[in-house]
Amino acid sequence: MKKIPIQGRSRQMVDALVEATARTIAERGWQGATTNHIAARAGVSVGSLYQYFESREDLLAALMDRERARILCRLEEAMPSIAGDSPRIAIRRLLEIAFEEGSRDEALFTAISSDLQALGAAEFADILNGYMLDALRLILSQRYAEFTPMDAPTVAFMLSNGTVMVITRYFSQKPKGVTQAALLGELTDLYSGYFERKLRPS
């Protein structure tokens, strides 16, 4: 962000530009989203765009900040409600949230996941990873003592990345013979089975 918008109209314009970035990326992908497209969709000129954003990438960064804040907020408000649930229920709740977020704006979700691996997505994944770690500790806090010693960072990495990517590809591919409900069920089975096994080592 180059300059801070002071008057009301400019703040409104900045919001419109970020939203236009989202819509344009959803339609044409990040590579196809030119500054002219974004400005036109926001109903402003490129000159105005460059008064508040240093570059095209800056526009993307602002959008990513907005989305990240929303998702983290969503996770934080869900955490207390799943603290008391069984691992299986808690896992299912988290997966449901992930699917909801994915379907909220499918096109944007798909475009971000596929194009932006390089730009800020790594940081994004790290944050999700941290949250997954917290969630794991929370879910398992009651029985943590009897838990088979495990490599928490590895498990968190595997679960967060695997889940996000499977859901991403589900929305971007729309594979034949795969329904959201079935995928949710199998993922729940996969993860809860994994944990139950770790809880009662044979």
Place this chain on the structure above:
Amino acid sequence: MKKIPIQGRSRQMVDALVEATARTIAERGWQGATTNHIAARAGVSVGSLYQYFESREDLLAALMDRERARILCRLEEAMPSIAGDSPRIAIRRLLEIAFEEGSRDEALFTAISSDLQALGAAEFADILNGYMLDALRLILSQRYAEFTPMDAPTVAFMLSNGTVMVITRYFSQKPKGVTQAALLGELTDLYSGYFERKLRPS
């Protein structure tokens, strides 16, 4: 491929161009791999490039064909050897192959996975998906009768995409505190636990 290379020198040039495409993509990503870069690295001129490839995308398609053929060949020759193994051993072998393929050319593997979601990667994923389905049926063929009825396409989709993406992100992120051995172990636990549970429904 626009024209078929007849003489030896042109066939050699076509190979050099595909290899140069791989090296350049590995270095600069698909977007950063210009035709001039690729031609220069192959030691030919852009004019020669366009004599055998219709476009820049055609170059990519040729590279993808080469890689896909290699990986499918690798899978096919591994299939018989794992047919008799237990599910856990078979799964571990497949995961080891995946890791080997990933580390064979890390930079290229990462670049292809991150940049090329749109171009031919979907087809690539479908093929892997099909192979995972076959592998599942093969691994479980002995005890298939007693297997809990399951949604095979969904399971295959979940397993193939989840695994490929976790391994991709492992190589592209190099996350702290996560080793290849640990990840291999946890993935094996995750999947074999899942199958064992399905085999003995509670």
Place this chain on the structure above:
DNA sequence: TCCTAATACGAAGGATTGCTCGCGTTCAAT
């Protein structure tokens, strides 16, 4: 050796795009 087709070359065309700059307009404090 000669000749034709295959091969190789690279400067230039044509198109796109991120970004700047000078000028006109609107707001708000005085």
Place this chain on the structure above:
DNA sequence: ATTGAACGCGAGCAATCCTTCGTATTAGGA
């Protein structure tokens, strides 16, 4: 009402890149 700052505009600059085309070089059969 006035004035200075904030705001908004869009044509055009500069750079990049894919692709073509006319020309030069080479291979291999006659």
